[in-house]
Amino acid sequence: MDNIIHDVAARLSLNEKGVSAVIKLLDEGATVPFISRYRKEATGALDEVAVRSVETTLKSVRELYTRKEFVADAITAAGAMTAKLEESLRNARSMTEVEDIYAPFKPKKRTRATIARERGLEPLARIIMAGNTPDPLRSAERFTGNKDMCSAEDALAGARDIIAEWASESTRLRNMTRNTYRRQGAIVCTAAKEKDEELKASPYAAYAAFSNSVRRITSHQYLALRRAESEGMIKVKYSLDDSRGKLEDALSEAYASRLGSQECRKIVSEAVTDASRRLIRPSVENEVSAELKEEADRVAIDIFSQNLRQLLLASPLKGRRILALDPGYRTGCKTVAIDEKGDLLDDAVIYPTPPRNDIEGAHKTLKRMIDRFGLNAVAIGNGTASRETERFIRNSGLMVSDMIFVVSEDGASVYSASETARLEFPDKDVTVRGAVSIGRRLLDPLAELVKIDPKSIGVGQYQHDVDQSKLKNALDYTVMSCVNAVGVDVNTASASLLAYVSGIGPALAANIVKYRTENGSFATRNDLKKVPRLGAKAFEQAAGFLRIISGSEPLDNTGIHPESYAIVKEMARLAGVKVKDLPGNTSILDSIDPAELSAKGLGGLETIADIVEELRKPGRDPRTDNAETAFTPGVESFEELRVGQKLPGIVSNITAFGAFIDLGIKENGLLHISRISTRRINSVGDVLRLGQHVEVSVIEIDSMRRRISLSMI
Numbered sequence: 208m209d210n211i212i213h214d215v216a217a218r219l220s221l222n223e224k225g226v227s228a229v230i231k232l233l234d235e236g237a238t239v240p241f242i243s244r245y246r247k248e249a250t251g252a253l254d255e256v257a258v259r260s261v262e263t264t265l266k267s268v269r270e271l272y273t274r275k276e277f278v279a280d281a282i283t284a285a286g287a288m289t290a291k292l293e294e295s296l297r298n299a300r301s302m303t304e305v306e307d308i309y310a311p312f313k314p315k316k317r318t319r320a321t322i323a324r325e326r327g328l329e330p331l332a333r334i335i336m337a338g339n340t341p342d343p344l345r346s347a348e349r350f351t352g353n354k355d356m357c358s359a360e361d362a363l364a365g366a367r368d369i370i371a372e373w374a375s376e377s378t379r380l381r382n383m384t385r386n387t388y389r390r391q392g393a394i395v396c397t398a399a400k401e402k403d404e405e406l407k408a409s410p411y412a413a414y415a416a417f418s419n420s421v422r423r424i425t426s427h428q429y430l431a432l433r434r435a436e437s438e439g440m441i442k443v444k445y446s447l448d449d450s451r452g453k454l455e456d457a458l459s460e461a462y463a464s465r466l467g468s469q470e471c472r473k474i475v476s477e478a479v480t481d482a483s484r485r486l487i488r489p490s491v492e493n494e495v496s497a498e499l500k501e502e503a504d505r506v507a508i509d510i511f512s513q514n515l516r517q518l519l520l521a522s523p524l525k526g527r528r529i530l531a532l533d534p535g536y537r538t539g540c541k542t543v544a545i546d547e548k549g550d551l552l553d554d555a556v557i558y559p560t561p562p563r564n565d566i567e568g569a570h571k572t573l574k575r576m577i578d579r580f581g582l583n584a585v586a587i588g589n590g591t592a593s594r595e596t597e598r599f600i601r602n603s604g605l606m607v608s609d610m611i612f613v614v615s616e617d618g619a620s621v622y623s624a625s626e627t628a629r630l631e632f633p634d635k636d637v638t639v640r641g642a643v644s645i646g647r648r649l650l651d652p653l654a655e656l657v658k659i660d661p662k663s664i665g666v667g668q669y670q671h672d673v674d675q676s677k678l679k680n681a682l683d684y685t686v687m688s689c690v691n692a693v694g695v696d697v698n699t700a701s702a703s704l705l706a707y708v709s710g711i712g713p714a715l716a717a718n719i720v721k722y723r724t725e726n727g728s729f730a731t732r733n734d735l736k737k738v739p740r741l742g743a744k745a746f747e748q749a750a751g752f753l754r755i756i757s758g759s760e761p762l763d764n765t766g767i768h769p770e771s772y773a774i775v776k777e778m779a780r781l782a783g784v785k786v787k788d789l790p791g792n793t794s795i796l797d798s799i800d801p802a803e804l805s806a807k808g809l810g811g812l813e814t815i816a817d818i819v820e821e822l823r824k825p826g827r828d829p830r831t832d833n834a835e836t837a838f839t840p841g842v843e844s845f846e847e848l849r850v851g852q853k854l855p856g857i858v859s860n861i862t863a864f865g866a867f868i869d870l871g872i873k874e875n876g877l878l879h880i881s882r883i884s885t886r887r888i889n890s891v892g893d894v895l896r897l898g899q900h901v902e903v904s905v906i907e908i909d910s911m912r913r914r915i916s917l918s919m920i
């Protein structure tokens with residue numbers, strides 16, 4: 208265990224004491240949000256990013272140690288373990304190093320070397336490798352008595368196959384090849400002849416004659432060419448600037464230089480060249496591909512996670528009653544009214560767009576709904592007929608312009624057909640459910656989007672090409688992190704939202720909702736202990752992230768954990784006030800010195816400081832810090848665009864190579880990373896965020912493919 212702690216701390220450059228505390232808490236079932244928020248004294252105040260890094264690194268380190276144990280047992284069982292091998296395994300820091308050590312002992316398929324061994328040629332191979340014969344051909348004649356052997360030349364060929372296999376298992380030769388590929392290797396793409404015309408019209412046209420070095424290829428390029436290859440559009444191979452065989456010469460020199468016999472050295476060099484071309488290079492190319500894929504996946508998943516976090520933490524439009532519209536042409540515009548809690552009040556269908564153009568009827572229906580239910584904001588889905596519907600609403604005068612919002616409807620159809628939606632609205636069809644989802648996204652994006660598979664939300668790149676297990680793990684964690692950062696009203700939250708609270712999960716979330724339905728609202732956090740199967744551990748992990756508004760205990764509407772209520776009561780006693788007088792009381796809170804209270808043994812310094820900050824803004828929603836205003840587009844159609852135009856836009860998606868900008872028309876524009884700033888930027892996310900309002904210039908218009916290139920410079 209000490210070795211694992213040391214390795215995790217070393218990889219992350221963190222203090223071993225803090226890492227040890229995090230690992231202990233994780234093994235006890237604590238979650239990352241709980242550890243980073245409520246166990247700062249134990250961890251040395253490691254933040255959530257650091258705690259999450261410990262969690263993910265711990266998993267990979269434990270997998271490495273498990274593999275080391277397996278390899279050690281396998282080599283020992285084969286009777287081949289030596290002190291040197293034990294030391295090599297102990298010092299191995301990666302799976303690649305462990306697999307290189309295991310390679311000579313790994314069970315092998317039937318190969319040319321296997322056949323040569325069956326013919327009894329391994330002794331000849333050892334004689335040649337030892338350089339113990341000045342005339343290998345004459346030595347080979349002693350092995351021609353086997354009925355399968357025709358000549359001494361055949362015997363030498365078999366010995367070469369065995370030596371080639373030994374060479375392919377050499378860690379030194381494999382590392383030399385790896386380093387050469389990483390420094391000099393290139394990826395070269397060519398168009399598949401049978402798909403040449405199709406490729407020209409596809410998004411992969413740029414890869415028809417693409418070449419880039421292994422060192423410089425970007426994550427999105429690599430994922431794109433892999434997808435194009437999987438669809439049969441292109442052929443991909445590795446190229447090495449080694450026209451004069453420099454790599455093979457270096458490998459041969461490294462493997463055969465100690466041999467005294469020139470003839471033996473020649474045979475070994477031939478075997479090494481064969482091993483390089485037939486065994487080592489293909490294997491290393493697979494390794495390089497795996498490394499590039501792993502890194503490309505990491506970048507794509509990180510970007511997806513960052514985008515998702517921004518989307519989930521978008522500002523809610525609290526306290527509003529929403530008129531939500533899911534636009535359409537022939538089937539009409541599905542319209543719903545929802546109250547401040549997101550409950551459905553009414554639904555209708557209007558036809559303000561072609562082919563019916565029933566402006567008068569639509570106006571009458573909307574006015575009735577707005578007046579009857581006191582609706583004061585509009586959410587319009589951004590799909591088909593969105594801009595025409597928005598134009599109708601703005602021209603109708605039924606709602607003030609700054610309360611008309613266009614909302615992404617990505618994934619709304621997924622929600623509307625889900626079991627969750629059917630349970631919420633058993634007597635409504637999918638179109639009404641979808642419109643409700645659009646309205647709720649404006650009212651409270653986090654509460655609504657947790658009901659949808661994050662991959663359906665549409666804010667990533669190549670999401671179907673990356674490792675799906677890693678993607679799911681990262682996105683699930685992102686949702687959990689966001690939910691716990693905001694906090695959840697336990698008396699109104701859906702089971703979908705509660706499931707992401709630290710320590711809860713789907714089963715307990717369902718139990719909480721069922722208990723709430725049968726027994727009424729929770730009056731205090733302690734009442735949660737009455738929920739079936741919600742034990743002490745789950746309560747410990749969850750309580751600080753659950754809120755009870757207007758309950759009998761004022762601290763229940765804060766991020767202060769119940770285990771610290773005694774500290775708050777002592778603070779109040781020392782200040783000469785009641786606990787209910789502390790939240791929001793700036794004058795009293797300013798007089799509290801956390802260091803002084805900690806020195807008196809009241810609690811840990813970080814815990815007390817967090818309590819004071821929480822009391823300053825009880826019930827604060829961190830999402831309201833980044834509120835955006837409604838967006839008014841500058842153009843209404845693609846045909847209005849002109850090169851040089853300056854337009855307002857909203858960042859709708861962020862990728863490794865740039866950002867897509869919503870200009871208020873059907874087609875989004877691409878803002879390439881090189882056109883964002885005059886200074887060099889490493890990541891689009893360092894400068895832009897989803898939903899950010901920007902001003903862009905049109906620099907290129909591709910009318911045939913309806914593509915728009917933009918610039919902020």
